[in-house]
Amino acid sequence: VDQAWQRGGNASNSSSVLVQLRSSGCELLTTLATGWETDFVVADLQGRGICLEHCVVHEGCRLPTSYVVLSQETGARTIVHYRKLPELVLADFQRVNLADYKWIHFEGRNVEEVLKMLAVVESHRSSHPDQELHVSLEIEKVRPELHCLFDKADLVFVSKEVAQVLGHHTAESAVRGLKDRTKSWASIVCAWGTAGADGFNQQEKHVHSDAFPPERLVDTLAAGDTFNAGIIHCLCRGLSLEAAISFGCRIAGAKCGQRGLDDLLKHLPKE
Secondary structure, X not given: OOOOOOOOOHHHHHHHHHHXXXXXXXXXXXXXXXOHHHHHHHHHHHHOOOEOOOOEXXXXXXXXXXXXXXXXXXXXXXXXXXXXXOOOOHHHHOOOOHHHOOEEEEEOOOHHHHHHHHHHHHHHHHHOOOOOXXXXXXXXXXXXXXXXXXXXXXXXXXXXXXXXXXXXXXXXXXXXXHHHHOOOOOEEEEEOHXXXXXXXXXXXXXXXXXXXOOOOOOOOOOHHHHXXXXXXXXXXXXXXXXXXXXXXXXXXXXHHOOOOOOOHHHHOOOO
């Protein structure tokens, strides 16, 4: 029996991976509470070089906390989550100068406000056609109200759980069947655990990568966030969707072979 205290959160985890991949400048925009938990999280993020300049602090609130029971034998996890912290709203997002960014990634949550933020980004892109600004979005939770987000991004990550609820039993079925919900030029990606991951877009059509499991499964926590970061990193560099998904699967597999997110590149499988 062992225990550890570590920072989590989808976007927070992905940021930790992106800075290791030396993606140019990584910033996390989120809401924060006050107290020793927040001090711990802020120190950890800033120590990794993640910018928190525009984060919103809510006095008198507590930082969301997840209690994770991890099986040392199988790597499986059970999570109990507590949250009492306001979500980001449009006014928070409008403090950001969009001209400073190349890629913005959204979590699918707080739908009404996220839709407003996405509309602001789209308006900015229309009025600044010479700026390269990409938008990705993760639809992870099984919530019907999130389905309106499919056509709001250039890259859509859809989870296995959402795909299954929508009637798909493989990643290939998911990306082929859900592509019509996205923008015509957008890419859609779905990871399917040990079956690897698939993607689809107009240029490459259907692409697939096998999974790259570690020699010993240690910890699957944040594997999906690691996968997303790997793909965003590759696409930012101009690589193909096929290459991006393959790298995403490789780095997610490396993460599953270790605790936490530190030193991931050391554990990437060799070609």
